[in-house]
Amino acid sequence: MVDSLLKEYQAKLDSRFDILLTENGQLYDEVIKACRYAVLNGGKRIRPTLLLEFYKLCGREDDCAYNFACALEMIHSYSLVHDDLPCMDNDDMRRGKPSCHKAFGESTALLCGDALLTEAFLVASKTLTIPADRVVKALSHLAASAGVAGMIGGQVIDMADNSEADDDVLFEMYRLKTGALLKTACAIGCILAGADDELVAIAEKFGEKVGVAFQIIDDILDSVGDAKTLGKPVGSDEKNNKDTIAVRLGVEYCRELAQKYTDEAFECLEHFDGDTSNLKNLAAYLLKRDY
Numbered sequence: 214m215v216d217s218l219l220k221e222y223q224a225k226l227d228s229r230f231d232i233l234l235t236e237n238g239q240l241y242d243e244v245i246k247a248c249r250y251a252v253l254n255g256g257k258r259i260r261p262t263l264l265l266e267f268y269k270l271c272g273r274e275d276d277c278a279y280n281f282a283c284a285l286e287m288i289h290s291y292s293l294v295h296d297d298l299p300c301m302d303n304d305d306m307r308r309g310k311p312s313c314h315k316a317f318g319e320s321t322a323l324l325c326g327d328a329l330l331t332e333a334f335l336v337a338s339k340t341l342t343i344p345a346d347r348v349v350k351a352l353s354h355l356a357a358s359a360g361v362a363g364m365i366g367g368q369v370i371d372m373a374d375n376s377e378a379d380d381d382v383l384f385e386m387y388r389l390k391t392g393a394l395l396k397t398a399c400a401i402g403c404i405l406a407g408a409d410d411e412l413v414a415i416a417e418k419f420g421e422k423v424g425v426a427f428q429i430i431d432d433i434l435d436s437v438g439d440a441k442t443l444g445k446p447v448g449s450d451e452k453n454n455k456d457t458i459a460v461r462l463g464v465e466y467c468r469e470l471a472q473k474y475t476d477e478a479f480e481c482l483e484h485f486d487g488d489t490s491n492l493k494n495l496a497a498y499l500l501k502r503d504y
Contacts, residue, residue: 247325267402284337291329358397392424422478
């Protein structure tokens, strides 16, 4: 059921990306090719799906939120391109294919990430069928989640030597590095639909809980997953001397911890009046994933 939901959204999003990231015979087409390679490479579209499902949950049935959904995925894709660079995680594979810097060279991959981040805000700003105050508020949330106090901050913590840090430092890194975009996806869906601040805050809490559970599972898979199934190398954290909750606390305990965060996410959905089954199924799917 979740697979079909994700594939439905993926098809719609990819058709839009095909238009948004079009090669047009310009001298800079190489970076557009790299952007297409980074975005149209089989991602599950979890963040756009969360945004669009909360948009529906708050009473909207139209396609007016798709610009923001595309923008969110472009930002996520840029972060993966930069994550894989030699100066970061130095990974050669992403989703079963050579990383962007392996396919296009390091300098083009760097500019590809820059381009995707910048173009994301251009795409989102062209949301003209939703009241401007909601669009501005959603843009603010998007910028904050991608910035220093969001995903970038999480990356900074991730790059530091955390071997002597408290567990709380690692959980803060999870909340920022992974949780920030998932959290803002849920919030933006509600904001664009016109939900009140209380529901937006509850949606954010759902996204944050799912985000922490997601990163815990990600760390578990990096320790015990299968590289062929994952489509990228395993053992990246150990190779880069990164300390993770999975390494500190053990795989079985961390699975229980991820379940706890997922259960708390389910509780958030009880505050919404609409059909939350897709969101519940998606959270459960992310908890049980093996790639």
